[in-house]
Amino acid sequence: MTAEMVTTETRATMPDKIAYARELAQSGLLPxxxxxxxxxxxxxxxxxxxxxxxxxxxxxxxxxxxGKPTASAALISALVRxxxxxxxxxxxxxxxxxxxxxxxxxxxxFRAEWTIERAKTAGLVNKSVWKNYPAAMLKARAVTExxxxxxxxxxxxxxxxxxxxxxxxxxxxxxxxxxxxxxxxQHTASASAPGEPEPDWSARIVELEEAQDRAGLVQLWxxxxxxxxxxxxxxxxxxxxxxxxxxxxxxxxxxxxGEVVDDEPPPDDAQRRVARMHALFGEAGLGGDKARDRxxxxxxxxxxxxxxxxxxxxxxxxxxxxxDLERYQAGGDLENAESRAQEDAELARYAAEQDAATESxxxx
Numbered sequence: 001m002t003a004e005m006v007t008t009e010t011r012a013t014m015p016d017k018i019a020y021a022r023e024l025a026q027s028g029l030l031p032x033x034x035x036x037x038x039x040x041x042x043x044x045x046x047x048x049x050x051x052x053x054x055x056x057x058x059x060x061x062x063x064x065x066x067g068k069p070t071a072s073a074a075l076i077s078a079l080v081r082x083x084x085x086x087x088x089x090x091x092x093x094x095x096x097x098x099x100x101x102x103x104x105x106x107x108x109x110f111r112a113e114w115t116i117e118r119a120k121t122a123g124l125v126n127k128s129v130w131k132n133y134p135a136a137m138l139k140a141r142a143v144t145e146x147x148x149x150x151x152x153x154x155x156x157x158x159x160x161x162x163x164x165x166x167x168x169x170x171x172x173x174x175x176x177x178x179x180x181x182x183x184x185x186q187h188t189a190s191a192s193a194p195g196e197p198e199p200d201w202s203a204r205i206v207e208l209e210e211a212q213d214r215a216g217l218v219q220l221w222x223x224x225x226x227x228x229x230x231x232x233x234x235x236x237x238x239x240x241x242x243x244x245x246x247x248x249x250x251x252x253x254x255x256x257x258g259e260v261v262d263d264e265p266p267p268d269d270a271q272r273r274v275a276r277m278h279a280l281f282g283e284a285g286l287g288g289d290k291a292r293d294r295x296x297x298x299x300x301x302x303x304x305x306x307x308x309x310x311x312x313x314x315x316x317x318x319x320x321x322x323x324d325l326e327r328y329q330a331g332g333d334l335e336n337a338e339s340r341a342q343e344d345a346e347l348a349r350y351a352a353e354q355d356a357a358t359e360s361x362x363x364x
């Protein structure tokens with residue numbers, strides 16, 4: 001056996017994969033949805049590993065749109081052929097036809113056809129990529145449609161291309177920037193339209209916070225979500241700025257005749273506490289409206305009583321929550337804040353029960 005014939009298959013450990021994703025995410029040559037997005041990159045590499053694809057093949061072929069894995073038409077074609085089925089593609093700028101013959105049913109031909117008239121009916125031809133590359137887009141639509149009908153099992157859950165899910169793509173079907181509302185006919189007014197220059201996020205955050213414009217920060221968050229749907233750091237900074245503005249406004253409303261009516265700390269301290277708490281929840285993956293109920297559950301477990309809204313928290317409550325979250329963070333376990341808080345709550349209840357039993361025994 002020659003050295004050239006010997007191959008060694010090794011599987012990288014998760015820490016190695018994370019380090020790899022962090023380094024690779026710095027490359028400016030990656031598709032837009034993966035640049036400076038190591039978590040997205042890691043997801044694609046993991047998904048590619050399931051498909052027996054190399055990391056580079058996965059990065060260029062697998063794209064996650066609104067949480068759903070999608071594949072380029074080229075990758076879908078490769079998966080169909082790798083499964084042993086016969087695929088034929090013909091077409092031009094007006095029409096594309098795809099035929100698939102399954103290896104286990106050679107007497108039947110699956111067929112899909114896309115014409116420019118059909119694309120017009122679907123409202124697709126006004127997109128710039130359709131105007132510039134109609135032949136490529138027609139073929140991509142026909143490939144995926146035929147593959148879904150003929151051999152869905154070969155696609156491994158990737159039933160659509162990014163373009164079908166609403167992403168802006170180039171000639172090869174690779175996203176240039178995912179649509180914030182994939183699968184819908186158009187963007188909402190809150191999202192930046194394609195082609196608009198990207199805002200200076202840091203400058204806008206400072207400007208809106210200084211103006212105490214909470215509505216403006218909400219709008220900015222929606223814009224950031226459209227541009228960078230998985231950038232938890234950017235979204236968390238905007239959320240924290242919004243929390244500080246809200247805290248300042250709420251505190252100002254509690255001032256009567258020049259005196260604060262409750263025992264809350266001065267506004268600056270209150271703002272810092274709220275911002276720090278929300279920043280920690282953001283790092284724990286519990287930021288934003290979607291995680292509100294989970295976040296309240298963690299708060300309830302940490303302070304030992306039910307919390308239905310963060311407005312119920314006193315300064316002492318917030319300090320306790322911040323201390324516990326920082327303790328998890330120091331131990332490298334902040335991402336498991338939910339389970340850690342649950343464990344701490346159970347231990348506290350157990351200790352309380354033991355104390356009560358001891359006191360009861362002493363009285364008897």
